[in-house]
Amino acid sequence: ISRHASSAHKTPHCCESGSRDFGRFDPLLQLETMMKTTVLVAGLLATAQAFVAPMAPGVARQQDLALRMSDPLTNFFRSKRDVAAGDRLVEIKKPLGLILEEDEKGNVYVASITPGGNAARTKKVNVGDQVTMCSATFGDEMWSTRGSGLYSVMNAVKVRQGDSVRLILEGAEGEKKVQKTKKQIEESKKAAEEAQKRRDALLEELEATDEALRAKKPFFGLF
Structure with missing residues (x-):
């Protein structure tokens, strides 16, 4: 009986030496599980990347075309041309120091020039000048602004890469x-x-006079 009593009051053990009790939190087991999961995910990513084809040059060009088509001014619907010999090209640093307005046709013109501003320093901008072309968002391309409206021109100047904008003005x-x-x-x-x-x-008058004179002149001939 004493043996049974001592057995009854003995603290129970759920597992023997070398095994873990899964009924309670085990830090070592948690760490081991996380390490195995990390290795598995890394292996899956490497396998997935092996089946991903590299970006072809054509795809890269299409992405570049999409960027250019998103230009707020060009949208690839406005005519692009090189600067002609007679064009008045002005490069102005930002901020321009200009107040622009638009007419009923959507043409943008210079309404006012800020004294001492960057536009005034060029000495090439006059009040009343119409902005006929403007720099694209990036690069050296120039795009027509005729009828584009004030918002498009101002937005193009705002998003222009660099510290200056090129404009073609027509007085x-x-x-x-x-x-x-x-x-x-x-x-x-x-x-x-x-x-x-x-x-x-x-x-015609001379010919008529000549014919009249010939008609009046006597004819002398030999037979």
């Missing part, structure tokens, strides 16, 4: 000069046509 005097040149060409063409008409009329 009212230049527009008048172009209109005057066209008018002069039309007037010259009209004057040339009228002069030719007068020459033709004079030639």
Whole structure:
């Protein structure tokens, strides 16, 4: 009986030496499980990456094209061209020191120039100048701003990479000069046509006079 009593009051053991009690938290077991999980995940990632094809050059070009198409000014719907010899190209550091406005057609023009600002320092910007082209977001490309509206131009200047923006400006005097040149060409063409008409009329008159003189002159001939 004493043996049974001592057995009854003996503290029970759930596992023998060398085994763990899974009914309670074991730090060593937790650490071992985490290490095995990490190794397994790393192996799966390496296996998955082995089946991923590298980015082809065409895909890279498409991504670059998508970036360029997201340009707030170009959107690849505006004409791009090189700077012509007669264009007034002005490069202005940011901030520009300009107040821009737009007309009813969406054309952007210079409404005011900040005294002492970066635009004023160039001495190439005048009030009333129309902004006809502007730098793209990056690179040396120039894009048309005709009819693009004030928001697009201001946003293009804002997101432009670098500390300066290139603008092509067209002044009212230049527009008048172009209109005057066209008018002069039309007037010259009209004057040339009228002069030719007068020459033709004079030639017809001379021919008629010559025929009349021949008709009046007596005919002398030998038979």
